[in-house]
Amino acid sequence: MQHDTQIRLIEEMLTRLDAGVNIDEGGIRRNPTSVYTDPDLAEREWNTFFRQHPQVIGLSGDLPTPGSFFTVSDFGIPIIASRTHDGTFVAMVNACRHRGTLVVDDERGSARRFTCRFHNWTYDNSGALVGLPKHDHFGEIDMACHGLVRLPAVEIHGLLFVHPDPRGVINVDELLTRELADELKSWKLDELVVADHDNYDIACNWKLAVDTFGETYHFPSLHKNTINLGFHGNVSCYETFGRNHRFLLCRRAIDTMRNLPKEQWNIAVATLPAYYIFPNIQLLPTVDGCFFIRIYPHERNPRRHTSRITFFLRRGVTEMSEGSEARAAQEKTLAQMFAAIIRDEDYVMSASQQTSANSGALQEVIFGRNERPLHHYHNTYRAALGMEPLPLEVV
Numbered sequence: 530m531q532h533d534t535q536i537r538l539i540e541e542m543l544t545r546l547d548a549g550v551n552i553d554e555g556g557i558r559r560n561p562t563s564v565y566t567d568p569d570l571a572e573r574e575w576n577t578f579f580r581q582h583p584q585v586i587g588l589s590g591d592l593p594t595p596g597s598f599f600t601v602s603d604f605g606i607p608i609i610a611s612r613t614h615d616g617t618f619v620a621m622v623n624a625c626r627h628r629g630t631l632v633v634d635d636e637r638g639s640a641r642r643f644t645c646r647f648h649n650w651t652y653d654n655s656g657a658l659v660g661l662p663k664h665d666h667f668g669e670i671d672m673a674c675h676g677l678v679r680l681p682a683v684e685i686h687g688l689l690f691v692h693p694d695p696r697g698v699i700n701v702d703e704l705l706t707r708e709l710a711d712e713l714k715s716w717k718l719d720e721l722v723v724a725d726h727d728n729y730d731i732a733c734n735w736k737l738a739v740d741t742f743g744e745t746y747h748f749p750s751l752h753k754n755t756i757n758l759g760f761h762g763n764v765s766c767y768e769t770f771g772r773n774h775r776f777l778l779c780r781r782a783i784d785t786m787r788n789l790p791k792e793q794w795n796i797a798v799a800t801l802p803a804y805y806i807f808p809n810i811q812l813l814p815t816v817d818g819c820f821f822i823r824i825y826p827h828e829r830n831p832r833r834h835t836s837r838i839t840f841f842l843r844r845g846v847t848e849m850s851e852g853s854e855a856r857a858a859q860e861k862t863l864a865q866m867f868a869a870i871i872r873d874e875d876y877v878m879s880a881s882q883q884t885s886a887n888s889g890a891l892q893e894v895i896f897g898r899n900e901r902p903l904h905h906y907h908n909t910y911r912a913a914l915g916m917e918p919l920p921l922e923v924v
């Protein structure tokens with residue numbers, strides 16, 4: 530982030546903190562609880578946002594070296610993401626061209642070749658078919674036409690984009706906006722290395738999981754003995770970038786930073802930025818690394834979702850210099866604690882909200898004036914499905 534933007538945002542946060550006010554939508558919106566339970570809506574979401582929309586499936590550090598690969602199957606199509614010998618990121622359908630078996634079962638690893646264990650058809654790590662036993666049983670098979678099906682893939686500013694449709698188009702400027710793309714670039718996400726993973730399968734709609742990252746009003750209550758010790762609740766900064774947004778959580782370290790000369794102000798010390806990338810990504814960069822969270826619905830079940838959390842560290846933190854090992858271990862512990870709070874505090878609330886939505890007892894829930902990210906997210910989501918926006922009730 531440009532340093533003048535950092536100063537502007539920190540000043541904005543301090544002004545709110547001193548005045549005891551938060552970001553303000555100027556009114557409330559009522560959200561029908563059926564959006565968390567409706568199977569028809571869930572099917573439209575699945576097709577529109579997941580099967581037919583570019584997905585950020587990881588960061589560059591997920592494929593650290595030529596030969597690295599990982600597999601995903603969270604949005605209806607099994608995919609192998611791989612870094613080829615020349616460092617290029619490629620994505621292909623994880624389905625053998627012989628009779629369709631998954632070629633790679635491992636979640637991640639390193640390989641020059643992928644061999645299907647059914648009959649040993651073998652592909653290189655760019656997906657080209659390089660060998661099959663008893664070749665003559667298949668006549669004049671054109672090897673060049675029987676590689677793994679390639680998917681559109683783009684690696685930019687440390688983000689790995691894949692389109693699940695082989696004919697799909699990934700237009701990064703359109704997806705992120707140029708402004709957000711430039712800002713994400715400044716976080717040097719391409720220099721991060723994977724430190725840890727966690728997966729949570731929770732009995733709540735995927736949008737309830739997204740919602741929990743959209744306000745800090747709950748910090749003094751839900752997180753009073755955890756996050757609230759390090760953060761000021763109910764104060765934040767918020768800006769939108771097309772369908773995406775940047776939401777700043779206010780760290781208590783801002784209290785000492787305000788006394789330093791402005792040249793020394795650092796947005797990652799004063800705040801925890803939470804970037805929402807449409808439709809399902811939360812990206813939270815810190816001084817030493819980044820939390821990267823992917824949130825997926827369950828196919829055909831609007832009442833469950835899976836969150837995949839990856840914690841990355843900056844290379845400087847992991848390098849073998851004096852004290853680096855201890856620092857990396859400390860950062861990893863902090864990350865595990867943070868992830869556990871999401872699971873044990875936030876997602877417990879999400880599952881509780883889902884229980885109430887399932888009962889049909891409430892027709893609607895309310896987004897307060899201070900919960901601006903929820904207003905934007907839900908109306909963006911509705912617009913993308915051709916639904917009427919939730920109207921603002923000025924209060």
Ligand code: FES
Nearest residue numbers: 625627628645648
């Ligand atoms: S299905 Fe893969 S080699 Fe036969």
Ligand SMILES: [Fe+2]
Nearest residue numbers: 741747752875
């Ligand atoms: Fe929370």
